[in-house]
Amino acid sequence: MPRENISFKTSDQVTLRGWFYKPEDARNSKIPCLIMAHGFSALKEMDLNAFAEYFVSKLSLSCLVYDNRGFGDSDTKEDQPRQEIIPAQQISDYSDAITYAQSRSDIDSHKIGIWGSSYSGGHVLWLGAVDKRVKVVLAQVPCVDGWTTFHRLIRPDFVGGLNQIFQDDRLARAAGKSPGTLPVVDADVHKPSALPTPDSYEFFTSWGKKSNWKNEVTVKSVEAFREYYPSAHIHHISPAPLLMTVAQNDVLTPTDIALEAFSRALEPKQLQILPGGHFDGYSGPNFEANAGCQTEFLRKHLCS
Template sequence: MSTTKEHYTFQLSDKVSRKKVSFKNRYGIILSGDLYLPKNAGNEKLPALAISGPFGAVKEQSSGLYANEMAQRGFAVIAFDPSYTGQSGGEPRNLASPEINTEDFSAAVDFLGIQKNIDRNKIGIIGICGFGGFALNAAAVDKRVKVVAASTMYDMTRVMSKGYNDVVTPEQRTQTLEQLGEQRWKDAESGSFASGPLLNAEKLKGDEPQFVKEYHDYYRTERGFHERSLNSTGAWNATNPISFMNMPILTYIKEISPRPVLIIAGENAHSRYFSEDAFKAAAEPKELIIVPDAVHTDLYDKLDKIPFGKLDNFFKTHLN
């Protein structure tokens, strides 16, 4: 598999141009992105989208594929690496934050809104996987975002604090927090940040849960591998969960209204309940699409599964 610096997991459309860009978020972190533009745009001001995710991925993977597809449909699109990951800045590396990763979307909106060929009154965002949750949070707080879509979403604050299907007991939560506190002592003593467990093993034993096999099939094979992706090659810092434990990001999801929300999930995705619960919590106008026979990772890159026609119609209708 390719490990060159310019390796992308998909082919750039001949109808689209792509160029490297950078922009700064409110915390002074320089973010790296790829700006995708339709080649036939002319001089008209374009509607625009900002895209990021999945959680632990880079812009050369799923978010870039989404950007490539949406640019073919007439949008200016930026796919970006979040803070502390990929080619974006921020120290230490391999860190995520519900607040800063929400801010990353607003920083991308800043960037799009000052481009001469973009209509700043027609900007939407798409979040994939864990960044679906961050996108919904960003749309709630940033009224410049006119429309939001979340694809195969996770609520990372919920899964880290409560476990899958909310099975973590108060006693287990207390134990986890105590362990994280002990890890902080170790990091403070060593002067560096220990890594957590490898996100996706290079080889599977065969007895893993089905969704783990599905992640492996994307991140550890030619299909989706990228050397800068934590999900392909690395791990988060061991203390990464701390800020996710008591900052529920979907608290204000109703405040996205009256701006529209589109949530997309796979019928057979282990993560489907995140999408359904977010949809229930959101106010109108809202729409939930369940993709038949699709698992979580099918909506990363399967062009026959991702409803790009629906995304196109949704954004064109509401960014008019």
């Protein structure tokens, strides 16, 4: 599937880079566009190309896929660290990606959808509520409640130590020292890491061997995760259609927390429940069912 390397500037003048896909037979027609970015520390190469290629091969649809700021091929703001994840910044960058898409002559500016997975699955819930340019929202295995998820993942007797790490890092950064970092994953789930589940370790380390992914985020990224509540406005996504994809046995963005959030969304909405865990919809036997359901949702609500 041919793709175009693209870049665009955010509202605070950071260059983000990615790929643009469109059907070979699109010619000069204006077609809908789906904006796609990955989750916590992940890069566009980590299966987003598979989803974009699938959608574009089945639909009269373009896909704009990019790396989050400070990760992969994208820049970060001058004097700001790489490997730092601040949800409000990433949400703002999604909005700027929409603006870039609307500026292109080959996109129907009135038919823009957003797709996110895991952490960015939470971002699109927030953005779909507050940016009314968004016509459809696809949230795959989304993080919907940072506080509850943080305290589900972290043993209670470890929380005090993390609070001390957060405080020490704030003081160090205020004194001009380099930001503290934590691994994203660790083979020992009892050691400090951002995503302390065995399936997270398996997924990310497999990609670390075949991509530029780095097993590192700033300490501030983990503190920002705990305070993030992306489903706060989920009932305001309506009347834009919402598709939420939830894994049946998700221990990273727990299934029950996601289902509670979905219950608060208003119509029109659709729930897809996949067998397996958090990462099982990206590839393997679940991919066809997952991407196929998302394709039909896009066909009905964005590409009709």
